[in-house]
Amino acid sequence: DVVLTQTPSILSATIGQSVSISCRSSQSLLDSDGNTYLYWFLQRPGQSPQRLIYLVSNLGSGVPNRFSGSGSGTDFTLKISGVEAEDLGVYYCMQATHAPYTFGAGTKLELK
């Protein structure tokens, strides 16, 4: 199975600070159809997950443009350009290129 390694596991930030989360895959996530099925989700405390980014770099519906995704192959990054209070929670990357699909262990974003 594909293992997704997220770093850091905990991220402390101040409001307005820009931060990045890394997601590294044990295998290339480039599919034979040319797509890379790498997603980013945010789960706020007590809520269901929300999709932020799909196919590496596409912003989900209603997601603020301070969120951006990049990467290819096995290395991916989620960047938040100017953290806001509503961004606090746990961030997960997920791959859907290789079944069984897998999630990273999560990165908790907290206020410094």
Place this chain on the structure above:
Amino acid sequence: AVQLVESGGGLVQPKESLKISCAASGFTFSNAAMYWVRQAPGKGLEWVARIRTKPNNYATYYADSVKGRFTISRDDSKSMVYLQMDNLKTEDTAMYYCTAGGYWGQGVMVTVSS
């Protein structure tokens, strides 16, 4: 607006069965692959199962941890997706989420305990 509403959770004993459901609305259900994802208390997200659409022969995929015990199915006429869970284990205790196209339901709790 897109809505995914799960139901059917509860408390069951080990080795028992349970079927949870997800009612979808606000999008063309028959065109969407549907997924179940779970989250054990205090833990991260775990993908459980996927079912594709009719043109893709309703192909199904499962996590290794549930293969042979869980069955995902769908009824396009009712915009419903189901997860039949047999031979439940204590480690199946989790919040189960229905998800599709980036949308998530509120989840349904399944507790397996004697």
